[in-house]
Amino acid sequence: MKLRKIELKNFRQFYGEQSLTFSTDKNKNITLIHAENGTGKTAFLNAILWCFYEVTTQNFKDPTSMLNKVAKSEDSSSSYGVKIEFEDDNGRIFLAQRAVSGTNKSFKIFELEDHLYTEIDNPNSFINSVIPKDMSKYFFFQGEGIGKISGAKGDSIVRKAIREILGFTIAEKALQDVRSIRKAYQTSMSNADTSGKVSDLQKRISQIEDKIFASKDTIKECEQTISFYEEKILDIDQKLKSCDSAVIKQVHALRLDKEQQLQREKQLQKQAKEEKSTLISDFATTVFGLRLSQTALDFIDESEYKGTIPAPYNEQLVNDILKEAICICGAEIRPGSEAFSKINEMLKQASDPMLESRIRKARSQLTSIQQNAAKSKKMFLANIQSLALCDENIVRLAKELEELSIQIQGSEKLDDIKSLELERARAHNNLRQEEQTLGRAKANLERDEKDLPSLKNEISRLDSFSSEMLKFRELATYAEKVEEVIEQTLSNAEKDVELRIIEKVNKYLKLFVRQDYKAKLNPTTFDIRLVDNNDVVVAESDGQSLLLSLTFISSLIELSRERKKASGQILTPGAIAPFVVDAPFGDLDNKYKGHVASAIPDSVEQVVFLLSSSHWEGKVEENIRSKIGREYNMVLEEPSVADIKEADQIVIQGNIFDTVRYGQTIERTVIEEVGDYVS
Amino acid sequence: MTSFEELKKQILAAEKEASSPQNCYQNTARLIVNIERQAYYGDESENKRLSRIREVFSNEIKKKSTNEA
Numbered sequence: 001m002k003l004r005k006i007e008l009k010n011f012r013q014f015y016g017e018q019s020l021t022f023s024t025d026k027n028k029n030i031t032l033i034h035a036e037n038g039t040g041k042t043a044f045l046n047a048i049l050w051c052f053y054e055v056t057t058q059n060f061k062d063p064t065s066m067l068n069k070v071a072k073s074e075d076s077s078s079s080y081g082v083k084i085e086f087e088d089d090n091g092r093i094f095l096a097q098r099a100v101s102g103t104n105k106s107f108k109i110f111e112l113e114d115h116l117y118t119e120i121d122n123p124n125s126f127i128n129s130v131i132p133k134d135m136s137k138y139f140f141f142q143g144e145g146i147g148k149i150s151g152a153k154g155d156s157i158v159r160k161a162i163r164e165i166l167g168f169t170i171a172e173k174a175l176q177d178v179r180s181i182r183k184a185y186q187t188s189m190s191n192a193d194t195s196g197k198v199s200d201l202q203k204r205i206s207q208i209e210d211k212i213f214a215s216k217d218t219i220k221e222c223e224q225t226i227s228f229y230e231e232k233i234l235d236i237d238q239k240l241k242s243c244d245s246a247v248i249k250q251v252h253a254l255r256l257d258k259e260q261q262l263q264r265e266k267q268l269q270k271q272a273k274e275e276k277s278t279l280i281s282d283f284a285t286t287v288f289g290l291r292l293s294q295t296a297l298d299f300i301d302e303s304e305y306k307g308t309i310p311a312p313y314n315e316q317l318v319n320d321i322l323k324e325a326i327c328i329c330g331a332e333i334r335p336g337s338e339a340f341s342k343i344n345e346m347l348k349q350a351s352d353p354m355l356e357s358r359i360r361k362a363r364s365q366l367t368s369i370q371q372n373a374a375k376s377k378k379m380f381l382a383n384i385q386s387l388a389l390c391d392e393n394i395v396r397l398a399k400e401l402e403e404l405s406i407q408i409q410g411s412e413k414l415d416d417i418k419s420l421e422l423e424r425a426r427a428h429n430n431l432r433q434e435e436q437t438l439g440r441a442k443a444n445l446e447r448d449e450k451d452l453p454s455l456k457n458e459i460s461r462l463d464s465f466s467s468e469m470l471k472f473r474e475l476a477t478y479a480e481k482v483e484e485v486i487e488q489t490l491s492n493a494e495k496d497v498e499l500r501i502i503e504k505v506n507k508y509l510k511l512f513v514r515q516d517y518k519a520k521l522n523p524t525t526f527d528i529r530l531v532d533n534n535d536v537v538v539a540e541s542d543g544q545s546l547l548l549s550l551t552f553i554s555s556l557i558e559l560s561r562e563r564k565k566a567s568g569q570i571l572t573p574g575a576i577a578p579f580v581v582d583a584p585f586g587d588l589d590n591k592y593k594g595h596v597a598s599a600i601p602d603s604v605e606q607v608v609f610l611l612s613s614s615h616w617e618g619k620v621e622e623n624i625r626s627k628i629g630r631e632y633n634m635v636l637e638e639p640s641v642a643d644i645k646e647a648d649q650i651v652i653q654g655n656i657f658d659t660v661r662y663g664q665t666i667e668r669t670v671i672e673e674v675g676d677y678v679s
Numbered sequence: 680m681t682s683f684e685e686l687k688k689q690i691l692a693a694e695k696e697a698s699s700p701q702n703c704y705q706n707t708a709r710l711i712v713n714i715e716r717q718a719y720y721g722d723e724s725e726n727k728r729l730s731r732i733r734e735v736f737s738n739e740i741k742k743k744s745t746n747e748a
Contacts, residue, residue, distance in 0.1 A: 128720035174708070174715045177732055475736055478743075481704040482711065482736075489708070569709045572716070 001130050001577045002087050002606050003048075009099075010071040010080035012043040013636075015668035022578075022608065023629025024087070025678040030601050030627045031608045033671075034616070034650060035634035036659045040669040041610040044634075045582045048140050051082035051098045053133045054107070057142040066100070070666045077102040085112075088130060089564075089576055094120070096127060131575045134164045138556050139577040143584030158552065159526035162501060165556045166493050166563075167572025174570075175486045182479035189472035198469065201459050208448050208455065215445035222438035227524040229431040234537060236424045240408075240417070248408055248417055255404040262397040269390035276383050283376035286369050293369040300363055316353060318346050489570045497559065498523050504555035505548070512547060512595045519548060528552060543588050550584060550596055554603050561604075578606035585615045594619030601627045613650045613659075631674040633657050637664035703739060710735050 003022040008014040022031045035041040046056045046063075056063040071078040081099030088094065093112040099105070109126055110117035120126050131139060138161065163169070186206060190199035240252045321343060325333050333339045409421045465473065498521055505519045505528065517530045517538055530538040530548060540548065563574030579600060585593045597620040601607045611620070631652070641663050648660035652674055711732050718728040 122717075124720045125717055128716070133720060170712055170715045170719055173719065174712045177715070177729060178711060181729065181732060181736070474740055478704075478707075478740060479736060482707050485704045485708045486712075570705075570712050 001089070001575070003084060003578050003580075003608070004087060004093070005083075005085040006047065007083040008044075008047055009082070010068040010078055011047050011066060011082055012068060013040040013669035014043070014047075014671075015068045015070045015666060018669075018671045020632055020671050021630060021676075022606065023678055024606065025629045026605075028627055028629035028678050029604075029606050030624055031606075031630045031632070032616070032624070032628050033608065033610045033632045033634060034613070034652065034657070034659070034674070035610055036612050036636075036648070036650075039634040039636045039659065041582045041612070041634070042142070043669075044610060045140055045142060045580060047082045048084065048580060049136060051084050051096055052127050052131070053136060054098065055133065055136075057137070059142060068668070070668065086130075096123070131577045132167065132572050134167070134169045135560060135572075135575060135577075138165060138553055138560070139575070139579055141553060141579065141581045141584070143550075143581050143586070158521075158528055161552070161556055162494075162497055162526065165560050165574070166497060168490060168493075170572060171486055171490055171570055175483065175490070178479055178483050178486065182476050182483060185472045185476035185479060189469050189476060192466060192468040192472065194466070197462055198459060198465070201455055201462075205452065205455050205459070208452050212445060212448050212452070215441045215448065218441040219438060219445065222434050222441060223524045225434045226431060226438065227522055227527070229427045229434065231522070231525070231527060231529075231537075232427045233424060233431070236420050236427070238537065238539070239420055240424075243417060245417065251404055251407050255401060255408070258397055258401050258404065262394065262401065265390055265393045265397060269387065269394065272383060272386045272390055276387065279376065279379055279383060283372060283380070286372040286376055287380075289369050290373045293366040293373075297363070297366045297370070300359065300366075314353075314356075315347065318343060486570060493571055498526075500559060501552070501555050502528070504558055505551050508551035508554060508599060509547075511599065512551070512592060513544070514591075517544075519551075542586075543592060546586050546588055547592055547596065554600060558603055576605060578608060579604040580608040580610075582610040583612065583615060584609075585611075585620065590619040594623040598623035628675075629678040630676050633659070633672050633674050635670050635672055636660045637666070637668050637670060638662050639664055639667055703743065707735060707739050 002024045004024060005019060005021045007017060007019040009017050023029060042060060046060045049055050067078060067080045079099055079101035081097060083095060083097040085093065085095050095110045095112060095117065098107045107123055109120040109123040111120060183206060186202050190202040193199045237256065240248065243249060321327060327333050333343060405421065405425065409418055502519055502521045509517065509519055516533050519528050520531045521528050528548060530540050530544060532538055557579060560574035561576050564576050588596065601624065635658055638660060649656050649658055657674065714728055714731045
């Protein structure tokens with residue numbers, strides 16, 4: 001999308017009709033609007049948002065009072081509105097107009113072709129297909145309230161922004177609806193079940209599914225909170241590391257070392273416990289079967305000794321002799337003869353091959369139990385020793401850590417250290433609790449996810465389904481598959497975008513930041529922090545925070561542009577849109593301002609800067625002058641007299657322009673053209 | 680050796696395949712998300728949203744049964 005023209009009628013400070021034409025030139029793609037504080041920068045930005053979406057920025061005061069005060073005093077039912085002419089990516093031209101007259105509101109969009117206006121059906125859907133409402137705030141951007149994107153308050157801003165630019169809002173609503181409809185189908189299936197078997201199972205399945213969702217939510221929240229506390233502790237450790245007291249530094253360094261040792265011991269303890277479980281599952285039968293195996297082996301040996309097991313002669317051999325009627329010595333053995341009957345008698349005690357085989361196997365297994373028992377005994381003993389050592393070390397280290405913490409807390413003359421210590425202790429305590437909650441939630445999830453498939457299989461094995469039940473079962477199964485598709489799409493998209501965003505942010509930071517810093521994103525909390533080349537988090541200055549925030553927004557816009565062609569259509573495709581920004585440069589020093597001002601027009605197709613003189617004078621003007629296509633100045637007209645007030649003026653390219661005019665008929669803001677550098 | 684034109688055709692076909700719904704469930708997900716979009720952006724009633732989604736499911740099941748038959 002490119003903005004072409006805007007007309008404001010009786011909108012806030014803009015009495016009557018005020019209009020402005022935007023630069024749509026490829027090279028001179030900046031429209032610069034000079035506006036001192038209070039003249040209407042924020043109102044102008046909100047005119048665009050209000051026209052397209054009937055929304056306003058958070059810092060826009062009295063959003064229900066849009067009608068200009070003077071127009072209202074002339075006629076309280078005066079109309080007000082905003083018209084915006086824009087072109088889409090294919091060059092088609094449209095006109096969006098939102099107007100309010102008394103209690104009547106209207107919003108329409110027309111396509112302009114060959115001087116004819118054709119109204120578009122479903123204007124809300126249309127404008128959202130050009131730039132979705134949930135992404136709009138990143139393109140029509142309130143720079144003054146940008147705030148920090150890093151740290152405790154920033155992580156939710158980053159997460160929310162990324163999800164909105166990906167179009168998660170709609171997909172998540174779809175997921176919720178599909179889930180609730182699936183449950184409704186399952187309930188209908190249960191209600192149609194006269195036997196009661198299916199409904200019981202279904203009830204249990206629904207309960208387990210609810211528990212699974214709850215566990216997943218808990219796990220997500222815990223992981224975020226854990227990350228938050230870990231970051232907090234890191235911050236505090238940084239401060240303690242760089243505090244003024246040498247003693248505290250030393251004790252703290254020792255403490256960090258002990259904490260690492262404790263972590264290692266806990267890890268070893270965990271491994272030893274896992275090894276114990278493995279040993280039990282591998283060798284428990286061995287241990288318990290040891291005596292029994294010895295008794296059985298003794299029995300076999302004794303019977304062999306007595307010649308009863310195995311029998312001294314083989315059944316197959318005896319049968320062969322009788323069949324052939326020839327003894328192994330070669331003598332004839334006729335049926336009915338004495339030799340024949342004696343040999344036949346031997347069959348009663350002959351051993352059959354299967355029995356021999358079973359005895360061989362039994363002996364082998366019993367011997368194996370004996371051997372394993374000896375081996376496993378050694379392993380169990382080693383494991384027990386290992387666990388005991390870990391327990392001992394953990395107790396010792398915990399005590400040492402407590403003593404070190406008491407030393408630091410006891411630094412009476414250093415109140416700031418004391419309070420840092422208390423904060424650290426609190427954070428550690430909260431962290432431990434969250435880790436316990438996380439552990440429990442994971443265990444519950446594992447158990448429930450294990451139980452669920454078997455219950456579902458039970459249902460499918462039942463054969464008492466009426467046609468009504470079958471219908472709902474089919475619908476529920478289908479809905480479940482669709483749910484999986486949406487979940488998978490959301491999960492894959494979120495994973496992919498983290499890397500891409502941080503690459504882009506670092507690409508900009510490399511150009512702008514003086515120090516060798518880069519941005520790092522915590523994938524759990526979405527906290528973006530600056531780190532140095534040792535990967536240590538930097539305590540950001542206000543300027544650096546703002547720079548990080550601006551580079552993040554630029555990266556979002558770039559990402560959205562790249563996603564424009566994405567057509568999986570579950571996530572909202574991206575948008576190519578103008579970047580309209582109100583007062584972005586805040587705490588940036590001159591050099592940073594210049595860098596950022598110059599980079600923005602290179603990364604977007606169309607830029608509208610709303611800048612007060614403090615923002616644009618110096619490096620900003622120097623860096624963007626050649627890219628300005630159109631330039632305007634907002635002038636506040638005031639009925640009061642100037643009296644002793646100094647003239648409010650700015651200098652643009654050597655010419656003086658008023659920013660305030662006193663002694664006027666009415667109070668209003670007028671938009672005056674300063675220059676058109678493209679026509 | 681594959682000609683440049685042939686290669687271009689193959690890449691475009693692969694892109695088209697990659698961007699089109701791979702199975703009926705993806706297609707249904709896409710339809711449902713479009714319904715959500717219309718409801719969220721204000722051109723469709725929120726109340727009708729759920730009944731339209733149910734309609735999508737019913738139609739897809741009917742289509743599936745017809746294809747199987």
